[in-house]
Amino acid sequence: MNSRRDFLQKIGLSALALHLAPISGWANGTDHHNEIYDGPVLRVAIMGLGSYGTRVAEAMQTCTKAKLVGVISGTPSKVKEWQSKYKIPEKNCYNYENFDNIKSNPDIDAVYVITPNGLHHDQVIRVAKAGKHAICEKPMAVNAREGQEMVDACKKANVKLLVGYRMHFEPKTLEVIRMRKAGEFGKILFFQGLCGFTIGDPTQWRLNKQLSGGGSIMDIGIYAINGSRYMTGEDPVWVTAQETKTDNVKFKEGVDETIQFQLGFPSGAVASCLSTYTMNNLDRFFLNGEKGFAELLPSTGYGPIMGHTHKGELTQPVTVHQTVQMDQMAGIIFQNKQPVVPIDGEEAVKDLKIIDAIYLAAKTGTKVSIKL
Incomplete structure (x- = not known):
């Protein structure tokens, strides 16, 4: 792989x-x-x-x-x-x-x-x-x-x-967001995002710090970072993180192999996430609230996304994500349509600020405040 x-x-x-x-x-x-x-x-x-x-x-x-x-x-x-x-x-x-x-x-x-x-x-x-x-x-x-x-x-x-x-246009994801906005989960308490796979070719650009900007966080971990925000409906205010590296040859300085990170949100909700390049079978989001829960498994793959909530299986249709994305982008560009979850540059900068904070927290071993 x-x-x-x-x-x-x-x-x-x-x-x-x-x-x-x-x-x-x-x-x-x-x-x-x-x-x-x-x-x-x-x-x-x-x-x-x-x-x-x-x-x-x-x-x-x-x-x-x-x-x-x-x-x-x-x-x-x-x-x-x-x-x-x-x-x-x-x-x-x-x-x-x-x-x-x-x-x-x-x-x-x-x-x-x-x-x-x-x-x-x-x-x-x-x-x-x-x-x-x-x-x-x-x-x-x-x-x-x-x-x-x-x-x-x-x-x-x-x-x-x-x-x-x-994923901001994926039907089952949007249904979970709708349910959360409607209060069907009650007060949100916890989010878990697991993202990872075993990376192959050690010479590829994803393992080159200059080209990738990092390691697993910059590739697969961003799904958990962004997902924690649209699943909870909040932006985090602090992060703690721990890095684990078992192969210093393949994962050179500045290229993270595995990072676990925890996020805190203004409401008191917390998130526990994992980003890794050394484990397969990790593509799961779980959202827990006082009244119910939602699980997406797989949560961010190209399809089919699958999941269920405390009310039963999610039955929204399978779509080709990139087709939907490009059609919706046409509406955003030409008609200034606003998606349920933003996909603009400002949204991306928020994720990048969180990534910067995760790397700092992993390096220093301290809780790092986040201001988005």
Whole structure:
């Protein structure tokens, strides 16, 4: 197993054999799949043609509000392959040196940056300066300072900055959030987020501090961090953390192998989370309240997400997360629609501030205050 995405794909591919329910309306709780869409279509260029870029491209083939129209890559052979497969015109193909030229290309509305974490900052700022909307994979940057610079650059350029928080549109996740908002769990007391897999190839970029910004926290742990916020409905005010490292060769200085961290929230609720690169079978969210509970297992894989609450099994449909995400992003960009859970740059900076605090807490062994 070579990556987080390989791990998630293990369960994600099975979803394709299941009933794939209509996807266009479930992100907002309605089913509009029989309606004909005649609004603006978000024309997207994907930057970074690796495994996840490929997944997004495939998912976009069934989008109704977004379309893949361009590519940006440092590998000419991949560009040619994508050109042929997705009917992308030559004028919409760029490399990492010349993609600033998208500024003069009216056929591209947005660029989806799907490159290693350490490259996001400079690439998103270049996209913004070119006058295009930026979509960035998570984590948006390697620290909160860089993240804020990206937000500021996009605001200055008057373009939107959105982040690939696909779970914010997932039907079962949204149902748990609805139940929590409706008070069906009562006062929230506790959240648990377990995220991990056994990482493979030791030479991959995820184990390179300069490219990844860290280790498991920057890759799989961010799901528990972000999940703790949308599941509880609060932002944490303190964190404690403990790091465990069993392989100093594979996980070099600055690349975390396993981190356990605890979060405290203003209401008194607490969270206990685990992020690891050395254990499989970890993809679980559990939310406990005075009146009931919710469990998602798996909680963040590509699908199918499964779960139950004290009221029974969650039966919302299986969707292709990236298809829903891209269609919803079109509405956010063109019609300023507001999702149930934000996916903008400010949301991502909050997660980055928490990550910064987790690393500091693990390093110092102290409780670190968080101000978001």
